[in-house]
Amino acid sequence: MTASDANRLRHMLDAAREAVEFGAGQKRDDLIHNRVLALALVRCIEIIGEAAAKVSPELRSKYPEIPWADIIGMRHRLVHAYYEIDLGRICDTLTADLPPMISQLERILQAYQ
Secondary structure, eight states, rough: HHHHHHHHHHHHHHHHHHHHHHTTTHHHHHHOOHHHHHHHHHHHHHHHHHHHHOHHHHHHHHOOSOOOHHHHHHHHHHSOOOOOOOHHHHIIIIIIHHHHHHHHHHHHHHHHH
């Protein structure tokens, strides 16, 4: 793993952990009524996607259990179709997608220490 890849994976991990922390104890309706929370979560997911896009193709192919294309695609959707953000999908990402991704990233990074 290159130093650049390690940095990008750490950025993904940090942003995912922050998103989960920000969303802890929150419900789907909380995102609708708390604009600051919604924007913070969207920004964390954008960072995850941007960092994922910068991970080398070699490393991405080595770890296909991480849905790289979906992560990058979601980032593009959030940035370019900002006026159509589905907060329900953000909530689903927060609860269903980020926790397993955090575990996967932790394992990958530990393997290279």
